[in-house]
Amino acid sequence: MKKFANTIRMLLSLKCDESHELISSGFDKDLSGVERWSVRLHLIACKPCRSVGRKLRHLHKIALSRSDQPATLSAEARERIRQKIINEK
Secondary structure (H helix, E strand, O other): OHHHHHHHHHHHOOOHHHHHHHHHHHHHOOOOHHHHHHHHHHHHHOHHHHHHHHHHHHHHHHHHHOOOOOOOOOHHHHHHHHHHHHHHO
């Protein structure tokens, strides 16, 4: 029952920072169905996150076009970047 409640919460009340995280993660891995639908529903109602999503897609396309292989970051580097972004909000 708790898993169902968490699924419903994610679908109906995804926060912007969670949306950004999922959009970004979606470039590196396949999102679950619940994650995909949560982001889609959030983007319907949130214009700023739609803008962030477009910018992230654009940056991702540029990064892929500049290299034969996609760049990878260590988990530590990703965490440092994530913390920097969070602290700047």
